[in-house]
Amino acid sequence: MIRAVVFDVGETLVDETEIWGSWADWLGVPRHTFSAVVGAMAVRGKGHWEAFRVFKPDFDVEVEDGRRALAGRGTRFGPEDLYPDVRPCVEALREMGVWVGIAGNQPVRAERDLLDCGLPVQMIATSAGWGVKKPEPAFFERIVAECPYQAHEIVYVGDRVVNDVVPARAAGLATALIRRGVWGFVPDAFDPERLADVRLRGLDELPRWVAERRRA
Structure with missing residues (x-):
């Protein structure tokens, strides 16, 4: 589940x-x-x-x-930079009672940017804040440590096979690969060994998949 x-x-x-x-x-x-x-x-x-x-x-x-x-041209992002399917997906998961977190390879300042996006999540973390980055095993071990559930009850969602799917799977997490962005369309993202538990065309597909796993 x-x-x-x-x-x-x-x-x-x-x-x-x-x-x-x-x-x-x-x-x-x-x-x-x-x-x-x-x-x-x-x-x-x-x-x-x-x-x-x-x-x-x-x-x-x-x-x-x-x-x-x-120079006043720092790298920042805000709610307007979220993909349109993000907020509906997160809200649907929370309505299902799913614990939701965010953790990626980002500078510490991205934590404030993510907070300002106002997503109803229970964890926001960055590689810089943790002092460890993907695909290092310790990054995913930290996810498990911060989450109130066991590794096999957590699904990590990312766009890169090498950085996201492979190390998350090695840490015992379920994995979801989303096909978008530059790395979503390079050869390794086609996941020839079918390592990911689910491959998504958009985050709108994720709540249904999670619901099915929760009923299994």
């Missing part, structure tokens, strides 16, 4: 289109060019920060993020 759902952040809850675009603007690169390079890195199995180093070889995210913040 599924008693808890924990969501990733970027491209699971938050549409990062404008976030990526603002980084392209900061680097002085056309947005479509920057997006193409990010996609190329994703297909090659490289981290997205490698795309930044194509245009700025000495790129350091902490340094650049600080510079952007000082």
